[in-house]
Amino acid sequence: MGKVLVIANQKGGVAKTTTAINLGACLASLGKKVLIIDVDPQGNATSGLGINKTSTGRCIYDCLINGMPMKNIILSTQVDNLFVAPATIQLAGAEVELVSAISREMKLKKAIAPIKDDYEYIIIDCPPSLGLLTLNAMTAADSVLIPIQCEYYALEGLSQLMNTIILVKKHLNPELKIEGTVLTMFDARTNLSIQVVDEVKARPELKMFSSIIPRNVRLSEAPSHGMPIILYDPKSKGAEQYQELAKEVIERE
Ligand SMILES: Nc1ncnc2c1ncn2[C@@H]1O[C@H](COP(=O)(O)OP(=O)(O)OP(=O)(O)O)[C@@H](O)[C@H]1O
Numbered sequence: 001m002g003k004v005l006v007i008a009n010q011k012g013g014v015a016k017t018t019t020a021i022n023l024g025a026c027l028a029s030l031g032k033k034v035l036i037i038d039v040d041p042q043g044n045a046t047s048g049l050g051i052n053k054t055s056t057g058r059c060i061y062d063c064l065i066n067g068m069p070m071k072n073i074i075l076s077t078q079v080d081n082l083f084v085a086p087a088t089i090q091l092a093g094a095e096v097e098l099v100s101a102i103s104r105e106m107k108l109k110k111a112i113a114p115i116k117d118d119y120e121y122i123i124i125d126c127p128p129s130l131g132l133l134t135l136n137a138m139t140a141a142d143s144v145l146i147p148i149q150c151e152y153y154a155l156e157g158l159s160q161l162m163n164t165i166i167l168v169k170k171h172l173n174p175e176l177k178i179e180g181t182v183l184t185m186f187d188a189r190t191n192l193s194i195q196v197v198d199e200v201k202a203r204p205e206l207k208m209f210s211s212i213i214p215r216n217v218r219l220s221e222a223p224s225h226g227m228p229i230i231l232y233d234p235k236s237k238g239a240e241q242y243q244e245l246a247k248e249v250i251e252r253e
Helices: 016-029 044-048 060-066 089-100 107-118 132-140 158-171 191-201 217-225 237-251
Strands: 003-007 034-038 082-085 121-125 143-149 177-184
Touching: 003 016, 003 132, 016 034, 016 044, 016 082, 016 121, 016 143, 016 177, 016 217, 016 237, 034 044, 034 107, 044 217, 060 089, 060 107, 089 132, 107 121, 107 132, 132 158, 143 158, 177 191, 177 237, 217 237
Parallel strands: 003 121, 003 143, 034 082, 034 121, 143 177
Antiparallel strands: none
8 A cells, every 4th residue: 555645844945845855766766666746836846856847738736626637647757666746837726726626625635546556655745835735635645744944933833733734634534644753954063953853852743753854955956957866966965864764764664
């Protein structure tokens, strides 16, 4: 059975997309068959995997709004075993169009069902909001992986995220679990980073991963080359830690 992981945090710029791309690529490099579903209208997971989001044509919008089978939009990537269901700017309309749809929170779950067992991991990259696209992702998922950036107010908004997870469990997806929390953009030279690690560690319900992603310029350069870090700079600290994270995710099964 494929496992569906949603990368969610309504805070912007905490490394959701960076984590989706690089965790996905590292799982694929460990021999797992992985699909990344881009549910963020910004389409950064799509372009970060080397796909031109202005010319790709079909995208996840067609599955959510027009009922197109997911298999019709899936593309291969430069990494063996790693596939992507792309997003284009067209997806921005879905948030509004879904409002009046029947079973509007269930669209993604229905789209994933026929292909769920074709992959060992399905990773969903969410937009920075708790709107209908994120609700669809949480409804379709087995568990939530939360990236937290090591910065001021890192945990601000977390209670809103946890409340949303509780509501989704109650009304839409009773089996939803917290997969874990990954700390990102860690800078060992600052007390602030160390403080954020301690705060997250002190909350066992967040299930902090022991792999911590360092602030690493190579990670921020890789998407403009359309590559995950294991292709762009496999020896970088960022690549090392995302590989460790992938191993931890597999071990937590
Ligand atoms: N470990 C890191 N070191 C350095 N830069 C990073 C790291 N992780 C992410 N970044 C950079 O930080 C920015 C935000 O990351 P990313 O786009 O992954 O966040 P996001 O949570 O998906 O954003 P959004 O909320 O807009 O969807 C990007 O420019 C990315 O390249």
